[in-house]
Amino acid sequence: MKTSKVKRKTFVAREDLIDRLSEIAKQKGYSLYAIVNEVFELAVKAEETSVDLRKIIEERNVLKAAREAGFLLGLESLWYEMAELAYQKAKTQALKSWYEAGVWLAKRYATGEVEDPFAAFKKDLEAFTWNAPEFTIEKAEGKISVRIISPRFTESYTVLLTSFLEGALDAFGYKTTSKEISRGAIRLEAFKVEEADAPA
Amino acid sequence: MPQPKGKKLVYVPEDLLEEVAKASRGRGETISKFVEEALKQAVRANKAGYHPQQLAEYFEVMQAQKVLGGAFVPLEVLNYLTNKACQEEKEQLSAKWYESGKWHGKYLKEKFENPTQAFKAFLEASRWDLNEVEIKKEGEKVKVRCVSPLLTTEATELLAKFIEGAMHSIGYQTQKTDCLRGMIVIKFK
Secondary structure: OOOOOOOEEEEEEEHHHHHHHHHHHHHHOOOHHHHHHHHHHHHHHHHHOOOOHHHHHHHHHHHHHHHHOOEEEEEHHHHHHHHHHHHHHOHHHHHHHHHHHHHHHHHHHHOOOOOOHHHHHHHHHHHHOOOOOEEEEEEEOOEEEEEEEOOOOOHHHHHHHHHHHHHHHHHOOEEEEEEEEEOOEEEEEEEEHHHHHOOO | OOOOOOEEEEEEEHHHHHHHHHHHHHOOOOHHHHHHHHHHHHHHHHHOOOOHHHHHHHHHHHHHHHHHOEEEEEHHHHHHHHHHHHHHHHHHHHHHHHHHHHHHHHHHHHHOOOHHHHHHHHHHHHOOOOOEEEEEEEOOEEEEEEEOOOOOHHHHHHHHHHHHHHHHHHOOOEEEEEEEOOEEEEEEO
């Protein structure tokens, strides 16, 4: 806790920003001094771990989006363990459960108010899968390509996640036409249903 | 033509300003640029409903999640997996959750001055399926209470094991456990 014995220094900052912070401080019952201290402490702490405040706010937004999308945050190894057990016990049912979760998530975006539901889905999903070093979803001319690489995925988790993605793509009106799955690697290609059904 | 922006003088603790200077040098920026960006982001955060202090707590929790290997999973899928896996290997699964809790607890104890408070923040930030998370210290005793109507019986039991593991690592021993679907009350000493 800061006391009056703390040596103080002044710095020069943009007036509009200081005025705005001053209003915020007033609304929250803080002094400008206290809020500026908190902001600086946070900025320094972030910098120590090589991130910045912008990144922290973005991540906070990811967490909020994940919450709204019905995702939970937990230990990856536990998810894998449970996926393994469930898949070994009841393969079809496990695949169905993940597929349905994918459908549900995609429908949430598709029926929402966002301008481009697929873009919003893609943005969030890429953010939620921070545990996969490589996660790309590309959409072009009625085709969607998904590529995921994570050496940590178990075989069962890889298969189940594929089912989840297929469910989501299906809900967006895309039919999976090719897939390559091996432990820790997923590659999917899906076409808009009308185009996939059309004769070559 | 845009008007040049006015400037104001603001007081901060000397040592904090030195840290800011060091951080700005680390990023290869001038202090004024670093400060301006920090203030801009603070205003932006406020618009999104986040206070700097909350962001700081959140940041620490997220750092912990990343270090410990946190991953997102749909709640429905988690419930399915929990129920299915519990039918098969309940004991084994309980042990895994307990071990995972111990690992989290160890990390929090190392990293935070007040690990029980950090654990509460950790649960609140990551387990938003919990409506209530209470960690109350009464002398040498600590009561942990979590409530969620979304938890299945199996999920409740596994979460209780996780909490026990974490609290044991932080340095407490279980005195009494009350666990029923959607509610966990554990007393530690």
